Amino acid sequence: MMNDNNIKNAFKAGIWYTISTLLVKSISIISTPLYTRLMSTADYGISATFNTWYALLFIICSLNVGYSIGRAKIDFKDDFDNYIGALQIICACITSILFGIIFLFFPQMKSLIGLDKTAVICLYIYVLFGTVVSIYQGKYRFLYQYKQNIVISVFISIATVIFSLLFIVILPQKYMGKIVGTTLPMLILGIMFWIVAIKNKTLSIKKEYYTYALAFSIPLIVHSLSIYVLGQSDRLMIKYFCGDHFVGIYSLIYQYAILITLITNSINQAWNPWFHDNYALKNYELIKEKVIPLIAFGCYIGIGCIAVAPEAIKILGGEQYMSGLQAVLPIALGVVIEFVYTQYVIIEMHLKKTTYVSIGTVVAAIINVLLNYLCIPRFGYIAAAYTTLVSYFMLLMMHHFISRKVLGVHIYKDKLIYAMLTITVLTGIILSNLYYHIFIRYIIIVGISVVFLVYNKEFIIDKIRRKSR
Known part of the structure; x- marks a missing residue:
């Protein structure tokens, strides 16, 4: 049972998360007509395919370790930051291994993925740093540090629109403009969080953190992948057929x-x-x-x-x-x-x-x-x-x-x-x-x-x- 202070913090955070979500979505809604008028339906479809692959690979590369953050705050309350650092290492290793395999067999996998190699490189960067940003957002959420989370969400939303419109105009392949514009904000934030972790020496390799995170999170991968299939597979199959x-x-x-x-x-x-x-x-x-x-x-x-x-x-x-x-x-x-x-x-x-x-x-x-x-x-x-x-x-x-x-x-x-x-x-x-x-x-x-x-x-x-x- 939460004490009164935590209840107030949770309620306040809930209100601000709702406001920020509405703001972020409003920015997305306002920008959508700009994208659809600057891009063909085919270009818009390719950029949607990029986002669909991100949603799938995020689940695989993160191993759902973000689900463990709430409980870990209680079990590792004295070294919570080190636990967060361990999650960063897990996600970075899994992402790099998986994309190493993708790049190795890219000629055989290109038709399945439906993206060119430049787009897949952007996808690697997006997943690599997107998992890190998600981990820190989870940390801030469970610490009731909603201001940091709101700043992250608003920055990603505004920067994505600015970069996307800029590169859509500049690049001859309009879909690549949207993809690059989507990737850059996550790259900037991800690098920042890695610098913070290195500076604060929180990148832990303690075995206890890894076994805890994986034991908690891996059983939920099937659930997350199934949710993904329900929410995303229709677009992949529409693309195919x-x-x-x-x-x-x-x-x-x-x-x-x-x-x-x-x-x-x-x-x-x-x-x-x-x-x-x-x-x-x-x-x-x-x-x-x-x-x-x-x-x-x-x-x-x-x-x-x-x-x-x-x-x-x-x-x-x-x-x-x-x-x-x-x-x-x-x-x-x-x-x-x-x-x-x-x-x-x-x-x-x-x-x-x-x-x-x-x-x-x-x-x-x-x-x-x-x-x-x-x-x-x-x-x-x-x-x-x-x-x-x-x-x-x-x-x-x-x-x-x-x-x-x-x-x-x-x-x-x-x-x-x-x-x-x-x-x-x-x-x-x-x-x-x-x-x-x-x-x-x-x-x-x-x-x-x-x-x-x-x-x-x-x-x-x-x-x-x-x-x-």
């Missing part, structure tokens, strides 16, 4: 739809610590009561995202991306369902049944890949959005079953939760069929907003009062 042009369109649509996670992630940052504390105190009725308005809010944000999609896509990408509009509905619904199933996952986490978390994610990832393989060649790139939706729904079903039938936990109003999801799906379908009737569409969303505010006014007033204290 349809080409870079359609990867570019799908990536922009996906980037828009997952804006919902700005809100849902902020909710979870505040909800998760509160849930753990109250579950430990057996305040089950309180949890049952409080989770409903949170899920309702997530559903409302999802509906709003679907409702304004035509105008948003036109602003972000222009007419050349409007053909992907029909992918917004399934992607947005998938994100909402993801938010709901995490409420069941947190039960498994609290009870330390993390094996169930991995099993569910692996099964969903396998289903996603198989459905993509079968459906994308037949129905086109839009099929990837629907296969992802199906996979997330499978995850919800599995974690619901695990929490109720396997673990015997009954703390949610499940029927009400599924009723809210059903209403969200039906409303989303109606709105997506009104994309060319803007007036009717906005009348509906205004009406939904009024209903939401009326039914949740007590919850909203309570949150406002808490923030004003």
